[in-house]
Amino acid sequence: MSAKSLDSKGRWRSMTVSFRMSPEEDLQLETFARLSGLTKQDYIINRLLNREVVVQGNPRVYKALRNELAAVLAELRRIESGQNVDSDLLTLIDQIANILNEMKGECE
Secondary structure: OOOOOEOOOOOEOOOOOOOOOOHHHHHHHHHHHHHHOOOHHHHHHHHHOOOOOOOOOOHHHHHHHHHHHHHHHHHHHHOOOHHHOOHHHHHHHHHHHHHHHHHHHHHO
16 A cells, blocks of 8 residues: 655545546656656646646656657657658647747746
């Protein structure tokens, strides 16, 4: 059994909410949570409650961005024409671009 934990406002997180996802959706969710630097639970809660997901730059986020960009580059090299581009790849590229733009704004 997992340990009890308080949220940012000191409330016990005692309720369990579950739902089913396809393996592809789970992979996308894992990737977005990793790129945000949040836990999967915190990422899901922020998105479900329509809260802003703020990416805090740190070594873990940098490593996740580097690895995802390497995967995107490998996939783009594999693609011979624009007609074979997977919509999940475009979504991932958009997410990475948004994170990098936000991080750029913080540095300026």
